[in-house]
Amino acid sequence: MLTRSLIAGLALTFLSGSSFAATEITWWHAMGGELGKKLDEIVAKYNASQDEYKVTAVYKGSYPETMTAAIAAFRAKQQPDIVQVFEVGTGTMMAAKGAIYPVYQLMKDTGATFDPKAFLSAVVGYYTDADGNMLSMPFNSSTPILYYNKDVFKKAGLDPEQPPKTWEDVESYSKKIMSSGAAKCGFTTGWISWVQLENFSAWHNKPIGTLQNGIGGMDAELTVNGDLQVRHWTNLKKWQDEGLFQYGGPAGGNDAPPKFYSQECAIYMNSSASRAGVIANSKDFEVGFGMLPYYSDVQGAPQNSIIGGATLWVLKGHDEAEYKGVADFFSFLSSPEVQADWHQYSGYLPITEAAYKLGQEQGYYAKNPGSDVAIKQITLNPPTDNSKGLRFGNYVQIRDVIDEEFQNLLAGQKSPKDALDSVVTRGNKLIADFRAANG
Amino acid sequence: MQTKRTVFGNRLLPYAFLFPQLAVTVIFFLWPAGQAVIQSFQREDAFGLSTTWVGLANYADLLHDPTYLNSLKVTAIFAPAVTLLSVGLGLVFAVCLDRLVRGSRIYAALLVWPYAVAPAVAGIMWWFLFNPSIGLLPYLLAAVGYRWDHSLQPTDAMILVVIAASWKQVSYNFLFFMAGLQAIPKSMIEAAAIDGAGPVKRFFTIVFPLLSPTTFFLAVINLVYAMFDTFPVIHATTGGNPAQSTNILVYKVFVDGFIGLNLGSSAAQSVVLMAIVVTLTVIQFKWVERKVNY
Numbered sequence: 001m002l003t004r005s006l007i008a009g010l011a012l013t014f015l016s017g018s019s020f021a022a023t024e025i026t027w028w029h030a031m032g033g034e035l036g037k038k039l040d041e042i043v044a045k046y047n048a049s050q051d052e053y054k055v056t057a058v059y060k061g062s063y064p065e066t067m068t069a070a071i072a073a074f075r076a077k078q079q080p081d082i083v084q085v086f087e088v089g090t091g092t093m094m095a096a097k098g099a100i101y102p103v104y105q106l107m108k109d110t111g112a113t114f115d116p117k118a119f120l121s122a123v124v125g126y127y128t129d130a131d132g133n134m135l136s137m138p139f140n141s142s143t144p145i146l147y148y149n150k151d152v153f154k155k156a157g158l159d160p161e162q163p164p165k166t167w168e169d170v171e172s173y174s175k176k177i178m179s180s181g182a183a184k185c186g187f188t189t190g191w192i193s194w195v196q197l198e199n200f201s202a203w204h205n206k207p208i209g210t211l212q213n214g215i216g217g218m219d220a221e222l223t224v225n226g227d228l229q230v231r232h233w234t235n236l237k238k239w240q241d242e243g244l245f246q247y248g249g250p251a252g253g254n255d256a257p258p259k260f261y262s263q264e265c266a267i268y269m270n271s272s273a274s275r276a277g278v279i280a281n282s283k284d285f286e287v288g289f290g291m292l293p294y295y296s297d298v299q300g301a302p303q304n305s306i307i308g309g310a311t312l313w314v315l316k317g318h319d320e321a322e323y324k325g326v327a328d329f330f331s332f333l334s335s336p337e338v339q340a341d342w343h344q345y346s347g348y349l350p351i352t353e354a355a356y357k358l359g360q361e362q363g364y365y366a367k368n369p370g371s372d373v374a375i376k377q378i379t380l381n382p383p384t385d386n387s388k389g390l391r392f393g394n395y396v397q398i399r400d401v402i403d404e405e406f407q408n409l410l411a412g413q414k415s416p417k418d419a420l421d422s423v424v425t426r427g428n429k430l431i432a433d434f435r436a437a438n439g
Numbered sequence: 440m441q442t443k444r445t446v447f448g449n450r451l452l453p454y455a456f457l458f459p460q461l462a463v464t465v466i467f468f469l470w471p472a473g474q475a476v477i478q479s480f481q482r483e484d485a486f487g488l489s490t491t492w493v494g495l496a497n498y499a500d501l502l503h504d505p506t507y508l509n510s511l512k513v514t515a516i517f518a519p520a521v522t523l524l525s526v527g528l529g530l531v532f533a534v535c536l537d538r539l540v541r542g543s544r545i546y547a548a549l550l551v552w553p554y555a556v557a558p559a560v561a562g563i564m565w566w567f568l569f570n571p572s573i574g575l576l577p578y579l580l581a582a583v584g585y586r587w588d589h590s591l592q593p594t595d596a597m598i599l600v601v602i603a604a605s606w607k608q609v610s611y612n613f614l615f616f617m618a619g620l621q622a623i624p625k626s627m628i629e630a631a632a633i634d635g636a637g638p639v640k641r642f643f644t645i646v647f648p649l650l651s652p653t654t655f656f657l658a659v660i661n662l663v664y665a666m667f668d669t670f671p672v673i674h675a676t677t678g679g680n681p682a683q684s685t686n687i688l689v690y691k692v693f694v695d696g697f698i699g700l701n702l703g704s705s706a707a708q709s710v711v712l713m714a715i716v717v718t719l720t721v722i723q724f725k726w727v728e729r730k731v732n733y
Binding site (some may be wrong): 064068071074075092095096097098099249250251255258259262264272284394395396400403404405407408410411433436437438 | 441482483484485486487488570571572573590591592593599633678680681682683694695697698699703
């Protein structure tokens with residue numbers, strides 16, 4: 001009896017399901033934890049808003065894991081419609097012309113309303129080809145900012161409302177903080193590669209590679225061993241020896257946040273998307289926010305910082321109906337309401353002007369001091385060739401090379417100049433390998 | 440000599456029995472291994488859109504790649520160190536326990552425990568214990584004046600991964616040594632004791648030589664373990680850092696292939712690893728099956 005009614009129930013479900021036959025769209029992403037929950041909420045909202053398409057979001061692990069999974073799936077012809085790829089994977093995705101469906105093309109083919117100018121140029125610049133066409137859909141973009149401990153600043157006799165503006169400030173504040181015993185260390189940072197080399201260079205309007213940091217073509221080469229970069233790494237080594245700076249580890253720098261949360265280090269540089277985490281973990285003290293420091297004697301600094309985070313790439317090999325759905329979903333994702341909500345919740349940048357305006361109208365920035373530092377910093381000046389972003393093949397490995405050479409520097413095995421020279425030689429070898437494999 | 444011989448009525452039946460095992464071997468071992476060999480002669484982009492045959496170029500590149508040579512060197516330190524430490528400690532624990540009259544079963548059970556811990560969990564645990572900012576051991580080491588920092592100092596990092604990788608393997612070795620010790624006739628040891636040989640002398644002249652087949656077997660097994668099964672430990676602790684000082688061969692295959700998407704080189708590296716494991720297995724079969732004689 002029970003089985004029979006179960007079967008009847010199942011049959012009914014299938015029948016009713018097939019009568020609506022919503023087109024299924026799969027989206028593989030790398031947003032775990034709180035961000036993943038928010039993402040699921042956005043997808044559910046989209047699915048409820050219409051019944052033609054059904055988006056299924058699947059969490060695939062870390063950024064590299066998600067990207068590798070999508071590539072393996074593509075080779076096995078089981079690829080998702082949409083995959084979220086981190087910014088350093090851009091070079092690899094772009095070169096795979098037979099595998100990706102450029103977003104500008106998709107929007108044109110499906111006739112979706114789409115205005116690339118609505119997006120912040122500092123964000124889109126990273127993901128457009130040489131002709132200015134948008135290749136992927138920006139979703140979560142962030143930029144590094146400076147966090148500081150106001151309580152420690154007060155204890156050290158510094159003005160808690162004044163974040164350090166220049167590297168000279170960072171040095172003198174750190175010394176004061178340490179000599180007064182307010183904290184054990186001056187500053188720490190996440191992402192050596194992203195914050196203390198790539199963004200550092202853009203912020204001072206210095207190139208890290210030829211051909212607009214690689215955006216101009218695949219023949220580009222790294223040039224990160226410039227005088228200013230050498231000067232900065234020399235200082236970081238000196239400050240580490242003096243205890244002013246503490247290293248937080250390679251890649252994202254897993255050891256950096258605890259140093260700031262435990263009030264061991266008073267200043268901390270990391271992604272604006274760390275904001276929610278910083279606030280949640282700093283219950284015992286008040287956090288201040290500031291822009292990245294610069295060297296005051298450098299002409300043209302501060303310029304503007306560059307982004308990190310991820311965009312959504314569309315993969316080839318599906319039918320037209322699904323792509324129509326993808327275009328529709330993208331329009332939904334970039335709508336001011338969805339963007340403003342996502343940005344305010346996560347600390348990622350609002351990727352459209354409209355989303356930023358909406359936040360201003362809602363009074364969000366007035367209520368949450370520091371929440372607009374990132375967007376102000378990234379739009380401080382119109383991006384130059386040195387500050388649009390960067391694009392090199394095999395950049396995922398080049399980031400590892402940067403970490404390794406920085407470790408060599410801090411361990412005293414290489415001089416700053418030698419370390420950065422090695423980044424250039426080893427990096428250029430990786431770029432050449434990529435060119436050979438994709439030529 | 441007694442031989443067992445089963446006669447099958449149907450000539451196909453034995454093959455039918457063999458089929459599942461053969462299928463598993465072919466699908467899960469021969470096929471992927473063959474793929475790796477083929478890929479090692481190719482250069483290919485990540486998506487498999489353009490493939491070119493490059494002959495032995497991937498192998499030749501390895502010989503000139505300083506990071507690969509470094510990885511060889513690192514493995515040549517790491518694998519013997521893990522083997523020595525885990526086999527040595529396993530032996531020490533087994534001998535200690537063998538002398539114990541009371542409660543030896545409890546100690547034995549406790550010593551076997553680590554083997555049940557997943558390598559990744561073990562890795563995380565050691566990572567916490569040794570964490571420079573929140574770990575217990577750096578705190579204690581600081582008290583004796585040593586500044587522990589495995590995130591920057593290659594030697595510290597190597598010590599960390601060797602300890603983390605050896606820890607759970609000690610249990611395994613301990614079990615084998617326990618069994619080996621029980622197989623040694625008590626009368627022999629008693630006779631030596633009556634002749635006036637002290638415990639140390641008895642160990643080195645009787646116990647250890649009689650354990651040599653076990654020791655040799657474990658040395659090979661542990662070497663293979665250290666070279667191939669320690670991936671989770673490295674992944675959970677140092678990730679090959681700092682500056683590739685703990686990037687052992689098997690981890691480099693993963694990093695180059697799965698993170699870097701450099702499939703040709705990664706395949707060539709796994710073929711080299713395959714050759715090493717085949718060699719070790721041959722050595723093991725040749726000598727261990729023949730038993731070590733004295």
